[in-house]
Amino acid sequence: MDKIKKEIEDLRSKINYHNNLYYNLDNAEISDAEYDGLYARLKFLEAMNPDYADAASPTQKIGGAASRVFTSVTHASQMMSLDNTYSSEEVLRWHERCVKSLGHGNFEMVAEAKIDGVSCSLTYEGGVLTVAATRGDGKTGEDVTANIKTIKTIPHNISFKNKIEIRGEIYIEKADLKRLNEIQENEGENIFANTRNAAAGSIRQKNAEISASRPLKFFAHSFGYGDVDVKGFAEFMDLCKSWGFSVTPNRIRTADINEITSFYKRFEELRAGLPYDVDGIVVKINSFAEQKILGVTAKSPRWAIAFKYKPPQGKTVVNKIIFSVGRTGIITPVAELEPVAVAGVIISNATLHNFDEIKRLGVKEGDTVIVERAGEVIPKILNVVKDGGGNEVKAPKNCPSCGSKVYRYEDEVAIRCINPACPAQIKGHLLHFVSRAAMDIDGFGEAVVEQVVEKKYVKDFADIYNLKAEQLLTLDLFKDKKVNNLLLAVEASKKRSLSRVLYAFGIRHVGQKTGEILANHFEDIENMLAASLEDFQKINEIGPVVGQSVYDFMQSAKGKEEIARLKTAGVNFTQPKVQLAGNELLGKTLVFTGELNMPRTQAEALAKAHGGKVSGSVSSKTSYVVAGADAGSKLTKAQSLGVSVISEEEFLNLIK
Numbered sequence: 001m002d003k004i005k006k007e008i009e010d011l012r013s014k015i016n017y018h019n020n021l022y023y024n025l026d027n028a029e030i031s032d033a034e035y036d037g038l039y040a041r042l043k044f045l046e047a048m049n050p051d052y053a054d055a056a057s058p059t060q061k062i063g064g065a066a067s068r069v070f071t072s073v074t075h076a077s078q079m080m081s082l083d084n085t086y087s088s089e090e091v092l093r094w095h096e097r098c099v100k101s102l103g104h105g106n107f108e109m110v111a112e113a114k115i116d117g118v119s120c121s122l123t124y125e126g127g128v129l130t131v132a133a134t135r136g137d138g139k140t141g142e143d144v145t146a147n148i149k150t151i152k153t154i155p156h157n158i159s160f161k162n163k164i165e166i167r168g169e170i171y172i173e174k175a176d177l178k179r180l181n182e183i184q185e186n187e188g189e190n191i192f193a194n195t196r197n198a199a200a201g202s203i204r205q206k207n208a209e210i211s212a213s214r215p216l217k218f219f220a221h222s223f224g225y226g227d228v229d230v231k232g233f234a235e236f237m238d239l240c241k242s243w244g245f246s247v248t249p250n251r252i253r254t255a256d257i258n259e260i261t262s263f264y265k266r267f268e269e270l271r272a273g274l275p276y277d278v279d280g281i282v283v284k285i286n287s288f289a290e291q292k293i294l295g296v297t298a299k300s301p302r303w304a305i306a307f308k309y310k311p312p313q314g315k316t317v318v319n320k321i322i323f324s325v326g327r328t329g330i331i332t333p334v335a336e337l338e339p340v341a342v343a344g345v346i347i348s349n350a351t352l353h354n355f356d357e358i359k360r361l362g363v364k365e366g367d368t369v370i371v372e373r374a375g376e377v378i379p380k381i382l383n384v385v386k387d388g389g390g391n392e393v394k395a396p397k398n399c400p401s402c403g404s405k406v407y408r409y410e411d412e413v414a415i416r417c418i419n420p421a422c423p424a425q426i427k428g429h430l431l432h433f434v435s436r437a438a439m440d441i442d443g444f445g446e447a448v449v450e451q452v453v454e455k456k457y458v459k460d461f462a463d464i465y466n467l468k469a470e471q472l473l474t475l476d477l478f479k480d481k482k483v484n485n486l487l488l489a490v491e492a493s494k495k496r497s498l499s500r501v502l503y504a505f506g507i508r509h510v511g512q513k514t515g516e517i518l519a520n521h522f523e524d525i526e527n528m529l530a531a532s533l534e535d536f537q538k539i540n541e542i543g544p545v546v547g548q549s550v551y552d553f554m555q556s557a558k559g560k561e562e563i564a565r566l567k568t569a570g571v572n573f574t575q576p577k578v579q580l581a582g583n584e585l586l587g588k589t590l591v592f593t594g595e596l597n598m599p600r601t602q603a604e605a606l607a608k609a610h611g612g613k614v615s616g617s618v619s620s621k622t623s624y625v626v627a628g629a630d631a632g633s634k635l636t637k638a639q640s641l642g643v644s645v646i647s648e649e650e651f652l653n654l655i656k
């Protein structure tokens with residue numbers, strides 16, 4: 001192979017590999033400077049060799065950044081980490097040391113939930129949020145102000161006017177992680193292992209719009225520095241609350257160390273019911289004066305300790321290791337376990353991620369293993385404690401579903417089945433197609449999909465619309481009424497809008513929102529079939545990678561055939577025009593920025609209802625920038641481009 005081409009390809013796969021470690025696993029292997037070096041080299045080679053351009057290159061990725069280096073921020077007061085322990089004896093010893101140093105035992109302590117997220121420091125000057133930084137190494141962090149400002153639970157203005165630094169935890173709730181992972185999966189992106197990784201990966205995005213799309217939240221939990229008129233931590237938290245910060249409601253204040261240890265025990269059970277992950281409690285001496293007397297060591301304060309919970313673990317036997325084939329053809333090994341109760345939840349499966357992980361663990365069928373649920377989405381196997389004498393697990397050479405040869409691409413750990421007729425993949429595609437957010441076919445669940453594929457009634461989407469009552473009557477538990485209902489649901493789904501059909505196809509990178517953008521832009525699938533690659537890529541909010549992916553689908557023989565057959569079956573391929581409430585904004589493009597009095601979504605809906613287009617970024621084509629309080633870079637850009645900037649009130653006057 002051409003030497004340059006080889007280097008370009010090597011760089012692309014290296015950068016993809018490091019992106020995954022950095023953004024999804026929060027586990028970088030190389031420094032940011034080294035990363036930037038790779039990136040710059042790739043950009044240079046691509047610019048010099050346009051023949052080797054590839055829309056899938058990381059340099060073309062949406063949200064991809066030319067530099068991963070954030071401006072560094074020196075913390076005015078070091079962001080120390082807390083000493084931590086799992087043992088109540090150590091907590092008692094910590095308490096004794098405090099008694100000794102303070103010379104008495106009647107000091108107050110505060111204990112509160114330790115949220116599993118990412119620490120962040122917020123500096124306010126003159127009541128305005130000026131800098132937000134990550135902890136970094138404690139002395140220097142990364143400036144993530146633009147990203148942090150997108151978090152709705154962080155006030156941009158507070159009533160306190162002196163300079164002050166407030167610290168807290170950025171986190172993602174458990175239910176939000178589930179939804180985020182569904183979106184990631186639908187868009188062909190990596191899923192996050194736990195809420196902490198998701199929060200960390202979302203904060204360190206160079207594109208603030210990606211951070212804005214993530215369901216991040218914030219709890220204030222520490223005092224950085226500042227001239228506040230309070231004597232202790234609990235009072236400071238009350239102050240933070242009065243300024244509009246969220247603070248954890250799970251807190252006790254006491255001078256009795258036994259109350260602290262019993263709070264720890266009580267809370268271990270309770271935490272499972274909280275919406276966010278809690279990995280322990282933090283105990284602090286309340287009085288700032290006493291904190292000062294106790295002082296700090298080189299890395300942590302002496303006046304605080306993190307009393308952590310051990311991740312719930314259980315010991316069990318691996319009954320079987322199976323290979324499951326996903327919608328995209330990736331084959332994932334899964335351990336079927338002898339069911340075991342771990343922290344009140346029965347676990348019978350554990351993910352093994354990929355075949356490298358099996359090798360690393362050395363796990364085989366019959367082995368006794370320790371499983372752990374550390375806030376992880378799916379429990380994982382920690383290690384093997386007893387060899388069961390089984391055979392070494394080898395990656396399958398053939399797909400467990402269809403038997404065709406599997407592939408492992410050079411830069412991937414995953415192995416895949418690439419047979420488009422693979423039943424496991426067909427089932428995955430069908431389940432996605434009939435799902436609520438897609439064609440929403442009520443009653444078409446997993447059991448139905450399983451059977452209609454096995455019985456070869458359905459091998460693609462269009463076959464769903466050719467299902468006959470006689471065929472459905474052969475399915476388990478299907479009688480006349482159920483058959484009739486299902487056929488009615490199938491019929492009703494023909495009327496879904498184009499945006500849903502596009503999402504239902506499961507085109508890589510096309511989630512619900514992208515489906516809507518495309519459908520509103522093209523209005524009819526015929527326009528999409530006739531569109532050039534450039535037509536897709538120039539759409540605002542679509543970009544090169546998504547554009548390529550949609551174009552490839554529309555141009556593929558399979559895509560064309562699928563669309564034609566669905567059309568013949570009577571499926572709608574147009575997007576209903578929104579009934580306009582007025583046409584005052586027809587032909588105008590609006591960008592909303594800053595804090596408005598009405599919710600942003602409502603303002604956008606109003607603009608659209610009056611014929612306007614809403615865009616996420618300012619360009620010379622923007623007609624108006626509607627700026628609320630604290631408008632940032634978009635306002636500056638509008639001013640530099642000479643775009644009209646109007647207030648929310650003026651916007652409302654436009655459509656009156």
Ligand SMILES: [Zn+2]
Nearest residue numbers: 399402417422
């Ligand atoms: Zn297969």
